[in-house]
Amino acid sequence: MPIFVFDKQTISETEWQPRADVYSTPTGWALKFDLAGVRPEDVKVEVQDMFLRVSGVRRDWIIERGWRHQSMEIAYSRFERVFQLPCDPTTCRVSIERQEGMLVVRIDDERKRKELDYE
Amino acid sequence: MNEQQTQSLPVLPIRNSVLFPYMLIPLSASRGPSVAAIEAALTTEEKELVVVAQRNAGVENPKQDDLYTIGTKAVIRKMARPRPETVEIIVQGIERVVLIRAEQNDPYLRYRVRPLPFPEDRGPEVEALQRAIIDLAQQALSLASPGMPVDLSQVLGPTGDPLRLVYALGSVLTLEVEKEQSVLAADTVVDALRLMHGYLSYEVKVLQLRREIATQAQTEMSKEQREYLLRQQLQAIRQQLGEKDADQAEVELLRERLEKADLPEHVQKEAERELQRLERLPAVSPERHVSRTYLELVLELPWNKGTEDIMDIQRAREILDQDHFDLEDVKERILEHLAVLKLNPAAKAPILCFVGPPGVGKTSLGQSIARALNREFQRMSLGGLHDESELRGHRRTYIGALPGRIIQAIRRAGVNNPVLMLDEVDKLGRDFRGDPAAALLEILDPEQNRDFRDNYLDLPFDLSHVFFITTANSLDPIPRPLLDRMEVLRLSGYSEEEKIEIARRYLIPRQTEENGLRPNQLVLPDEVLRKIISGYTREAGVRQLERAIGRVMRRVVLHAVEGEGKEITATEEMLADILGPESFFQEKARRELPAGVAAGLAWTETGGEVLYVEASLLPDGSGLTLTGQLGDVMKESAKAAQSYIWSHALDLGIDPAGFKNNGIHIHVPAGAIPKDGPSAGIAMATALASLYCGEPARSDTAMTGEITLTGLVLPVGGVKEKVLAARRAGIKRVILPRANQKDLRELPEVVRKELEIILVDRIEDVLGAAIPPLFQKLAVAK
Numbered sequence: 001m002p003i004f005v006f007d008k009q010t011i012s013e014t015e016w017q018p019r020a021d022v023y024s025t026p027t028g029w030a031l032k033f034d035l036a037g038v039r040p041e042d043v044k045v046e047v048q049d050m051f052l053r054v055s056g057v058r059r060d061w062i063i064e065r066g067w068r069h070q071s072m073e074i075a076y077s078r079f080e081r082v083f084q085l086p087c088d089p090t091t092c093r094v095s096i097e098r099q100e101g102m103l104v105v106r107i108d109d110e111r112k113r114k115e116l117d118y119e
Numbered sequence: 120m121n122e123q124q125t126q127s128l129p130v131l132p133i134r135n136s137v138l139f140p141y142m143l144i145p146l147s148a149s150r151g152p153s154v155a156a157i158e159a160a161l162t163t164e165e166k167e168l169v170v171v172a173q174r175n176a177g178v179e180n181p182k183q184d185d186l187y188t189i190g191t192k193a194v195i196r197k198m199a200r201p202r203p204e205t206v207e208i209i210v211q212g213i214e215r216v217v218l219i220r221a222e223q224n225d226p227y228l229r230y231r232v233r234p235l236p237f238p239e240d241r242g243p244e245v246e247a248l249q250r251a252i253i254d255l256a257q258q259a260l261s262l263a264s265p266g267m268p269v270d271l272s273q274v275l276g277p278t279g280d281p282l283r284l285v286y287a288l289g290s291v292l293t294l295e296v297e298k299e300q301s302v303l304a305a306d307t308v309v310d311a312l313r314l315m316h317g318y319l320s321y322e323v324k325v326l327q328l329r330r331e332i333a334t335q336a337q338t339e340m341s342k343e344q345r346e347y348l349l350r351q352q353l354q355a356i357r358q359q360l361g362e363k364d365a366d367q368a369e370v371e372l373l374r375e376r377l378e379k380a381d382l383p384e385h386v387q388k389e390a391e392r393e394l395q396r397l398e399r400l401p402a403v404s405p406e407r408h409v410s411r412t413y414l415e416l417v418l419e420l421p422w423n424k425g426t427e428d429i430m431d432i433q434r435a436r437e438i439l440d441q442d443h444f445d446l447e448d449v450k451e452r453i454l455e456h457l458a459v460l461k462l463n464p465a466a467k468a469p470i471l472c473f474v475g476p477p478g479v480g481k482t483s484l485g486q487s488i489a490r491a492l493n494r495e496f497q498r499m500s501l502g503g504l505h506d507e508s509e510l511r512g513h514r515r516t517y518i519g520a521l522p523g524r525i526i527q528a529i530r531r532a533g534v535n536n537p538v539l540m541l542d543e544v545d546k547l548g549r550d551f552r553g554d555p556a557a558a559l560l561e562i563l564d565p566e567q568n569r570d571f572r573d574n575y576l577d578l579p580f581d582l583s584h585v586f587f588i589t590t591a592n593s594l595d596p597i598p599r600p601l602l603d604r605m606e607v608l609r610l611s612g613y614s615e616e617e618k619i620e621i622a623r624r625y626l627i628p629r630q631t632e633e634n635g636l637r638p639n640q641l642v643l644p645d646e647v648l649r650k651i652i653s654g655y656t657r658e659a660g661v662r663q664l665e666r667a668i669g670r671v672m673r674r675v676v677l678h679a680v681e682g683e684g685k686e687i688t689a690t691e692e693m694l695a696d697i698l699g700p701e702s703f704f705q706e707k708a709r710r711e712l713p714a715g716v717a718a719g720l721a722w723t724e725t726g727g728e729v730l731y732v733e734a735s736l737l738p739d740g741s742g743l744t745l746t747g748q749l750g751d752v753m754k755e756s757a758k759a760a761q762s763y764i765w766s767h768a769l770d771l772g773i774d775p776a777g778f779k780n781n782g783i784h785i786h787v788p789a790g791a792i793p794k795d796g797p798s799a800g801i802a803m804a805t806a807l808a809s810l811y812c813g814e815p816a817r818s819d820t821a822m823t824g825e826i827t828l829t830g831l832v833l834p835v836g837g838v839k840e841k842v843l844a845a846r847r848a849g850i851k852r853v854i855l856p857r858a859n860q861k862d863l864r865e866l867p868e869v870v871r872k873e874l875e876i877i878l879v880d881r882i883e884d885v886l887g888a889a890i891p892p893l894f895q896k897l898a899v900a901k
Contacts (some may be wrong), residue, residue: 014213
């Protein structure tokens with residue numbers, strides 16, 4: 001079974017990298033990205049060749065007039081995370097869903113599903 | 120301009136550093152505008168601002184002109200406020216931007232900026248430069264932390280992107296702001312790479328140099344160790360071959376000498392101990408040299424070696440007479456000592472002190488004594504010596520320590536019973552380093568110097584066989600305890616006749632020889648010699664006289680060399696030609712003295728002198744004024760003289776009212792020369808008596824003597840010099856205390872015949888002789 005290769009380092013490195021969990025599922029894989037506070041329209045999920053690329057911008061929009069920063073730890077501005085896929089994207093199905101600030105990317109491998117079906 | 124690309128952002132000026140894209144740096148802001156700019160950026164959704172380096176770090180509130188025009192757009196990654204007035208942030212560079220125009224100056228700077236991307240450049244030059252830089256960086260890394268291989272990517276991150284490489288190096292190296300800014304502002308990627316290559320190669324050179332310096336110090340150290348090791352090996356090889364090395368041979372030689380040397384037991388022991396120490400010392404130790412020098416001194420000192428004295432009184436007398444004219448008294452005393460030594464060889468050698476003016480033959484007399492006794496002669500001058508250690512030596516713990524002069528002189532003499540002459544003992548100095556006179560106390564004490572301990576030698580040396588002679592021009596500066604240890608022999612000045620005799624016997628033959636003349640080539644008649652003595656020299660001794668004779672001789676030599684080889688007889692006219700005009704005029708006796716003046720006689724270091732005491736009345740004044748640089752003793756003696764005359768005024772036929780109504784002034788010329796001593800007492804009394812009774816004293820009479828309140832005349836010193844001075848000045852009569860009669864023996868026959876010497880007991884005798892009318896008047900009155 002191919003192993004999910006962890007992130008390939010982005011070249012420019014001027015973006016921050018959101019934290020991610022990787023799961024293997026009965027039918028493929030699932031990736032969970034911690035993207036709290038990021039507007040849906042600011043996230044872009046792309047599959048290029050063998051790479052899955054999640055990028056976008058976290059804008060600090062939850063800030064009210066009169067608030068003054070005392071300290072800041074949350075990473076804002078552009079982010080990017082790239083994973084190498086374990087399967088050929090032509091045989092994979094990628095779906096995205098959002099839950100309470102988390103971005104979940106499901107990757108269903110047709111072959112794996114077939115194996116499952118045989119059982 | 121494409122407004123789409125431009126952005127309006129707060130500007131954060133920073134000092135001493137440049138933020139490169141990709142790089143994270145922590146910044147701390149406390150300046151008002153900076154804090155405001157950061158807060159403005161924080162309230163935006165993107166948290167972006169522009170970081171620009173200041174041209175001059177000293178500017179507190181930078182304006183447009185104080186900032187570089189190319190900066191870096193950055194994102195604030197983290198922020199905190201450790202203190203209310205300070206904001207700390209971590210920013211990451213995004214891209215370089217050019218500042219187009221200021222949009223706001225207050226409360227913070229806001230600029231419109233445009234990204235400034237590099238033109239695409241992927242040529243082979245970029246590749247070549249990139250590789251060269253990686254090589255250099257690799258070198259720098261291994262130089263900076265030798266022996267600890269560090270992966271370049273650990274320090275610089277991924278090195279695939281040439282710009283990222285340059286920026287990473289720019290923030291790792293500590294470059295000046297101008298250089299960092301020039302990298303940031305480079306036009307093309309190639310330019311940026313070239314600049315960094317240059318800076319990096321400089322850095323590598325510095326690191327290499329540093330390494331070299333460090334290794335140099337290391338090799339120097341190991342060279343010394345190597346030498347030591349080799350020496351040890353050499354020694355081992357020599358031992359195997361049965362050879363002795365040079366140092367060992369030296370020790371053997373010293374041992375041999377030590378065995379042969381005739382040393383007292385305690386010295387022998389000490390020397391053996393030192394020799395063993397020397398053997399154990401390593402060859403390169405500086406201590407070894409010290410130890411060897413010490414041993415050599417111990418071996419060379421004449422511990423038991425002395426010369427045999429020749430105890431032939433007759434021979435000694437002949438030698439003394441040969442070398443010195445007259446000085447009968449001194450010679451007699453020396454012969455006495457000799458006689459004692461003959462009868463009792465264990466007797467302590469005397470310590471003599473010759474006192475007299477310069478040039479009277481003190482030093483040469485010492486040489487004659489050594490010759491007469493057949494002893495070695497060593498002489499050293501103590502003049503100006505002010506360090507006790509010079510006499511007694513430095514302790515061996517000091518670097519360059521030497522034995523004292525006494526031990527050195529003994530070593531030079533090579534025997535333990537030389538005649539040791541300590542010249543100028545009256546000119547010893549004294550300061551914080553110690554008092555050499557105190558050291559002399561031990562050296563010159565026959566009871567103590569049997570065990571004289573030199574600091575360097577640190578062994579008792581017996582000085583009791585040494586015949587010490589000291590010389591001095593004057594006894595006054597010699598400390599009393601020191602003087603007490605010596606037998607003082609006075610060598611007074613010579614009279615004109617004696618000088619002529621000395622010149623005939625010693626000076627002329629010596630100068631004739633020194634100047635290469637034949638005997639009798641120059642004839643110097645007595646009157647010419649006399650002229651030289653009185654007109655060209657003024658001294659108690661004969662040094663100037665010898666020099667003057669030498670000059671006359673050299674003139675004759677010149678004539679002889681020029682071909683006139685005849686005998687020459689010197690004349691007085693020739694003297695003026697050779698020696699110039701006469702340098703001195705004798706102070707002739709004053710022809711006639713007014714009332715209130717009397718001639719006194721004084722003793723000086725260069726012989727005697729006639730001095731006139733002048734007294735005058737100050738009508739309606741009071742008290743006694745004394746001038747002429749008189750010392751305390753002389754002032755008191757003036758007061759005593761005045762009191763005597765006052766209290767005996769009636770006996771002398773003087774009106775006592777004269778004392779009450781008038782003040783008195785006594786002056787003794789020459790005013791510039793300090794004078795002291797009681798010997799002018801009777802001269803002052805005579806001057807006063809003559810003043811009060813109005814009768815002048817006899818101008819052909821000079822006097823010396825101390826006066827007491829009851830009118831007694833006490834003896835004084837220096838009679839010979841004084842009488843000779845009186846005769847030189849043309850005085851016919853000299854009044855002396857009767858107690859000084861014994862000193863008249865010293866006077867040459869001619870002088871005694873020529874002068875009328877009046878010996879007195881009381882001041883009345885003086886006044887009678889000096890002012891004859893005084894008592895004649897009294898007799899008439901009675």
